[in-house]
Amino acid sequence: xxxxxxxxxxxxxxxxxxxxxxxxxxxxxxxxxxxxxxxxxxxxxxxxxxxxxxxxxxxxxxxxxxxxxxxxxxxxxxxxxxxxxxxxxxxxxxxxxxxxxxxxxxxxxxxxxxxxxxxxxxxxxxxxxxxxxxxxxxxxxxxxxxxxxxxxxxxxxxxxxxxxxxxxxxxxxxxxxxxxxxxxxxxxxxxxxxxxxxxxxxxxxxxxxxxxxxxxxxxxxxxxxxxxxxxxxxxxxxxxxxxxxxxxxxxxxxxxxxxxxxxxxxxxxxxxxxxxxxxxxxxxxxxxxxxxxxxxxxxxxxxxxxxxxxxxxxxxxxxxxxxxxxxxxxxxxxxxxxxxxxxxxxxxxxxxxxxxxxxxxxxxxxxxxxxxxxxxxxxxxxxxxxxxxxxxxxxxxxxxxxx
Numbered sequence: 001x002x003x004x005x006x007x008x009x010x011x012x013x014x015x016x017x018x019x020x021x022x023x024x025x026x027x028x029x030x031x032x033x034x035x036x037x038x039x040x041x042x043x044x045x046x047x048x049x050x051x052x053x054x055x056x057x058x059x060x061x062x063x064x065x066x067x068x069x070x071x072x073x074x075x076x077x078x079x080x081x082x083x084x085x086x087x088x089x090x091x092x093x094x095x096x097x098x099x100x101x102x103x104x105x106x107x108x109x110x111x112x113x114x115x116x117x118x119x120x121x122x123x124x125x126x127x128x129x130x131x132x133x134x135x136x137x138x139x140x141x142x143x144x145x146x147x148x149x150x151x152x153x154x155x156x157x158x159x160x161x162x163x164x165x166x167x168x169x170x171x172x173x174x175x176x177x178x179x180x181x182x183x184x185x186x187x188x189x190x191x192x193x194x195x196x197x198x199x200x201x202x203x204x205x206x207x208x209x210x211x212x213x214x215x216x217x218x219x220x221x222x223x224x225x226x227x228x229x230x231x232x233x234x235x236x237x238x239x240x241x242x243x244x245x246x247x248x249x250x251x252x253x254x255x256x257x258x259x260x261x262x263x264x265x266x267x268x269x270x271x272x273x274x275x276x277x278x279x280x281x282x283x284x285x286x287x288x289x290x291x292x293x294x295x296x297x298x299x300x301x302x303x304x305x306x307x308x309x310x311x312x313x314x315x316x317x318x319x320x321x322x323x324x325x326x327x328x329x330x331x332x333x334x335x336x337x338x339x340x341x342x343x344x345x346x347x348x349x350x351x352x353x354x355x356x357x358x359x360x361x362x363x364x365x366x367x368x369x370x371x372x373x374x375x376x377x378x379x380x381x382x383x384x385x386x387x388x389x390x391x392x393x394x395x396x397x398x399x400x401x402x403x
Contacts, residue, residue: 009400010038010103012129014092014120015111016084017073019043019066023286023315024136024176024200025111026064031389032396033063040065040105042095044073044088067095078147078155085114092120100124106400113137115166125169130399133170135184136200138311139163145308146230163187172399176200177313179334198392202319203385204290206377211324213366213373214297219250220363223296223325225289225316228259231309233330233350235261235268236302240355242272248363254279256292293323298362301329305349310334317344318383321376326369328358338383343376 011032015025019041033039045068058067069091074080096108100123108121109132121131140160143149149156167173167188174196175184185192214220222241228234234255241253255265255278262280269278284292293299299320303309310333317339320327329335331346345362347354362369 009106012096012105012108013041014117016088017044018046027203027385029064030062031392035393040099042067042092044071089117089120096120097123105129115163118166118169130171132172134174138183141308145306174198177334179311196395199388200315201383201385201388204322206322207324213369216297219252220248221252221254221296222298222300223254224300225256227257228262233302233304234265236352238269239352242274243356244359252277256281258282290323299325299327303330305332322380326373343379
């Protein structure tokens with residue numbers, strides 16, 4: 001890769017989240033900056049910094065120029081989502097236009113959700129920039145699943161229409177898994193091999209210690225790390241802990257992350273009489289996540305199945321494995337495609353009893369747990385950001401070669 005030549009190439013990115021807490025976007029932006037690209041990211045602000053008047057409008061983080069706008073991403077109902085979608089499109093359009101006017105972008109890289117952020121790149125596009133739409137989540141399936149819409153509803157049809165329109169506006173489409181590439185290709189009317197897959201694999205240092213399982217002597221700690229919304233079904237985990245506690249008296253659940261269902265999940269724990277067994281940590285910096293993972297005994301992903309769940313891939317599963325944790329996960333299509341049975345403990349999505357049986361089986365068979373932990377290290381070696389970084393840099397080299 002010709003880093004000196006790439007230094008003349010300018011990339012703009014736009015996302016509806018706080019850049020410093022968005023691992024996928026940070027990995028991509030920093031990888032491009034490392035390859036010599038001049039990368040500018042337009043990001044939401046951070047609530048704590050904005051409340052304390054500490055948020056700078058601009059800073060450089062690991063070679064990436066980050067421009068913050070005065071908008072917070074708050075998880076709420078669909079009306080809040082729509083407000084944020086519109087406002088970030090407007091803020092992004094103005095900021096990207098100004099940056100493009102100062103010095104032209106070669107590429108504008110839009111991270112969904114929402115897809116309509118692609119409209120924020122119109123002025124740079126008319127000025128010759130190529131538009132990359134990076135589809136983290138399938139919007140129509142997510143709204144269909146989260147808000148129990150029918151396919152004939154006006155909102156679902158509007159979202160499906162904007163997906164197709166936005167996909168066609170982009171020069172190239174990028175997504176996160178092979179199953180998502182098939183889904184995107186069908187909507188875009190393209191062959192799936194035209195969709196660039198950049199997996200959201202972690203960039204954690206791999207833990208190589210040799211420990212006896214369970215790792216904690218006084219308690220059996222289950223860890224969930226991620227967003228707490230309806231789709232991720234933390235109620236399943238709470239109910240399973242309540243039932244399993246009759247036979248595993250020292251079982252606990254640590255929830256790392258927040259979301260629209262956090263209060264509901266904690267209220268359920270209190271209702272079931274296990275609030276003292278559930279620890280909630282709203283958020284931590286990315287560099288502390290690995291440390292917290294190593295303090296647990298089991299990593300869990302209790303996401304639901306269905307039209308969205310079958311397309312979903314949990315990066316946290318690979319992160320758990322990289323820190324030597326055995327993993328229990330819902331058996332859904334994409335995850336089952338990527339992670340073989342010998343490396344993980346699967347249970348039927350939404351089935352509390354099956355999850356309890358799995359936890360009891362693990363408690364009673366520590367040698368089997370360690371066998372799966374060892375097998376999972378082969379998965380970790382294949383699914384790392386180092387491989388994806390090379391693919392991303394090569395993709396950008398080809399994309400900007402004609403500029």
